[in-house]
Amino acid sequence: MTLDSAVRIIALAPDLLGTYGDAGNVTVLAQRLRWRGFPTEVVEGIGRDVPDSGDIYVLGGGEDGPQALAAREMIESGALPRAVERGAVIFGVCAGYQLLGCSFLDTDDNVHAGLGLLDCTTVRGTGPRNVGEVVANIGTLLPGHVLSGFENHGGVTTVGGGATPLATIVAGNGNGDGSHTEGAWSGRVVGTYLHGPVLARNPDLADLLLEWVVGPSAPLADADATAEALRAERIQAAGGSRRRA
């Protein structure tokens, strides 16, 4: 195969959105492709220089200042709306999730425009930061799948009619707007508050994103036995924080 046929994963603004180990999501996607024999290329999208050739675009978490800068640069680049039109996959975590939405607020209550690729808006919560293990039942996107991850954010996100919440909270806070939901999705754009990294904890979700690019693949039973043991442990550990839901 030539390089042109490689699956291309774009790690978006890893310099601004890389605070919570979310680079691991790119590692997970790339490895699962390689293990299955797909030529895979990981490219960093820095500043306004975001490649138009990506199959999957991945955004991580970050702090307020860098998040606002990343949002400005991505809006100016225009690459992501074009990618959505092409049918590319967009996956955002925490700050990356917030900036896929219509708007978000920083610590000084300044409103920042988001990319508007997910119909959701984020404001600052009034209580303490939401920090801890999360367990949530994924809805129509992956029926029957339990989402496991670790949240650490002060945002409250409301999902509008143009998107669908990703999951229903069992333990933890997630979107935190009283709807007991976590994350959002629309078409091939998926956002979540969960770190972990979330795709390492939830290989089924990783494979769903990959399926949108390369079609259905055989499971990676050996690798995922390790992940399953971790999931079981973390889901049990989250039981103690169930009250917070």
Place this chain on the structure above:
Amino acid sequence: MAATLASDRSSPRPPRRLRFAVPAARLARSLSRRLAHRDGAVIGGRVCLAVDPDAVAHLLVQHPTTVFVSATNGKTTTTALLTAAIERLMPVATNTTGANLPSGIVTALMDAEPGTTAVLEVDERYLPGVVAVATNPVALLLNLSRDQLDRMAEVRSIALRWRDAFAHDTTRVIANADDPLVAYAAPPERTVWVAAASRWRMDALSCPACTARVQYDGDDWYCTQCDLRRPKPDVTFTDTDVVLASGRRLALPTTLPGTHSRANAAFALAALELLGLPVDGASDAMATVTDVDGRYQHLWATDDASRLYLGKNPAGWAEILDVLAPVDRPLVIAVNGNDADGHDLSWLWDVPFERLAGRPVVATGERMRDLAVRLRYADVEHTAEPNLTRALAWARTARADVVGTYTAFQQIKRELRRDA
């Protein structure tokens, strides 16, 4: 002692309290040692602070020379090296076991003779509080990096608090010129800059002053928008030598492994020079530090290269992997997720464990499964062993290096002591 304290009229509470607080703290410590077989460093300090809430200030005022060492990585080692270098000249009051919160500082000072030089490691969050109440303080700022993701306010806010503190005081600073967060925090007119050759850069890719991108160009770095840039280093070092601010060239101790250990020694020598103390012979004194509260101790035999390491965050791991990389020795990695480790272990994905591929690795610790998944994606063959005792037995047979997160490291030390 009473006379010294009586002259301290500026303190907000009567120092008389301290005269009750210290004996009470000693009693608590003694009970803790006898009844609970603990070292009592924390409980003693807590009792002292309960009786005299201003005990830190009241004790610090008795010490005309105070050096504070603060950072995310390297506090304990640098404190130990500087203490060894000064102790060859005079007594030192210090907290060598890493008890770096106010309770630990109080414990370190409550038995010290007034007038002795104090060398104290201080938790990053408490540094502004202690420099504010010390007389003529010197602060060593080594680095700031992500650590305990779920607990720490992001590292940038600590840099800002340091900067605010130093903007309004007279602290003399020795700071890492290679860490933009530290360079932002330190007061340029009162700082000796050390080119510390730090490898981890992920926490300072965005400018701490204006959030624009920081550009790295070899050793140099600069903000692409504002005027924050790498200060010109006053102190530089190689694998063998350091050149101090005065231009003096000295041999560096080589007992402790890694570039970061040279950097820590360079900081200590820079502090000696700033304090006006003789630097000749200091390296030999520092070379007697063979381990730092367990860090770097030879595990199985002194002629064996295998050591124990504290690997608690990506910045520390970046240095450890560099030390381990040249030889494919077996390795045990113990990962916990308690309060002191942080409950969010996502940072394991910021460590390039891929560099370990090809050597035998055992994953252990209470959060072994997080590590096992990470190692699998790094294509590192490994065995998961939930039992730390068994993992260490394997390590002994295999003559393995051992790395632990903060609480795992403490458990490993206890296991090793029990076996000894």
